[in-house]
Amino acid sequence: MTSTFPPFSCFFIPKISSSFYIFIGEIFFMHIINEDNIEEAYLKLVRTVLKEGVMVKDERGSSTIEILNVITQIRHPIPSVPVSAPIYQLIHPGFKTFWTGERLGKYCEEFISNDRKGFIYTYGNRYRGWFDRIDQIHVAIDRLKNCKESRRAISVTWDPTHDTRNDEVPCMILVDFKIRDGKLHTTALWRSHDIYGAWFPNIVGLTYLAQYVSKNLGVKIGSITIHSISAHIYKNDLVNARNLIKKERKKG
Numbered sequence: 001m002t003s004t005f006p007p008f009s010c011f012f013i014p015k016i017s018s019s020f021y022i023f024i025g026e027i028f029f030m031h032i033i034n035e036d037n038i039e040e041a042y043l044k045l046v047r048t049v050l051k052e053g054v055m056v057k058d059e060r061g062s063s064t065i066e067i068l069n070v071i072t073q074i075r076h077p078i079p080s081v082p083v084s085a086p087i088y089q090l091i092h093p094g095f096k097t098f099w100t101g102e103r104l105g106k107y108c109e110e111f112i113s114n115d116r117k118g119f120i121y122t123y124g125n126r127y128r129g130w131f132d133r134i135d136q137i138h139v140a141i142d143r144l145k146n147c148k149e150s151r152r153a154i155s156v157t158w159d160p161t162h163d164t165r166n167d168e169v170p171c172m173i174l175v176d177f178k179i180r181d182g183k184l185h186t187t188a189l190w191r192s193h194d195i196y197g198a199w200f201p202n203i204v205g206l207t208y209l210a211q212y213v214s215k216n217l218g219v220k221i222g223s224i225t226i227h228s229i230s231a232h233i234y235k236n237d238l239v240n241a242r243n244l245i246k247k248e249r250k251k252g
Contacts, residue, residue: 031231033072038207039093041074042200047245049195049233056232058192059167063235070193070231077207077224087207094251095244099201107201108208112137120168123205126157127175137209140177141216153177172202177213183222186210193228196237196244202226 031048035041053065079090088104099107110122114129121130128135136155143150154177157170171194176187188206193199207224214221233241 030069030071031067033070035072035074036076037079038074038077038091038200038203039095041072042093042203043095043245043248045070045072045195045199045231046233046241049231050238050241050245053233056230064232065235065238066230066232068230070228072226072228074203074224077203077210078221087204087211091204093200095248097200099204104201104204108205111205111209112212120166121157121170123157123170123172126159126170127155130157130159137213138216141213144177144179144217148179151178171198175206175209177210179217179219180222183220184210184214184217185222185225186213187225187227190226190228192230193226193232194234195228195231196233196241199226199228 031052033041033044033048035044048070049065049067052067054067056064056066058064078087086105086108088101088108093100110117110124112128113122113124114127114133114135116122116125116129119125127137140153140155143153154174156174158173163169171190171192173189173191175189178185178187186206186209190202193202203224203226206226207221210221210224
């Protein structure tokens with residue numbers, strides 16, 4: 001098939017006001033979503049995967065619809081309220097989710113605790129107690145205290161000595177912190193991202209981690225950016241995901 005674009009050329013094609021695609025030839029190379037808050041970003045992401053996803057089976061034989069390389073930026077992850085509180089107490093999504101209240105709070109704590117609490121892994125354990133018990137998060141905080149322009153405030157979860165030999169491995173691979181314009185900007189990478197079932201609590205947990213880091217640094221929270229290499233929805237969740245979008249469309 002002959003490409004309608006010059007080879008290796010990038011074209012930015014506006015889709016709607018808050019998202020666009022990057023084309024290389026005739027292939028969607030990247031999806032970019034830019035929203036003000038977590039709830040709007042979640043709904044836009046679910047809608048995008050439902051519309052653009054193609055069927056892919058994973059290593060376990062589970063059927064999913066998938067798009068590759070989705071970058072989601074949330075400009076204002078913390079709701080504007082007069083009191084300071086953990087993100088899981090501030091966020092009140094207008095859609096139905098079981099990730100609320102105490103359950104969401106406990107999940108958020110796993111992002112900053114080095115205790116695995118019986119799980120094969122937790123992100124907090126990988127960041128703060130896995131690699132020779134190095135607390136990568138506090139190393140990142142110290143780097144930013146010593147140099148606020150540091151590009152080395154990064155923490156990783158992937159352990160080649162362990163994860164290349166096991167099936168249960170982290171989906172979130174790294175988190176990076178940067179201070180720019182007096183604000184903490186957080187970027188995280190997921191190798192595999194269950195958009196309907198896990199993206200929402202993942203990002204609330206990531207924001208909670210950003211709150212922890214920003215408090216230790218004495219700076220305000222800026223944007224949260226998530227790169228989901230494989231953004232997918234499981235076949236078993238497709239009906240619920242479509243119903244979610246239909247309900248939101250009726251509200252609008």
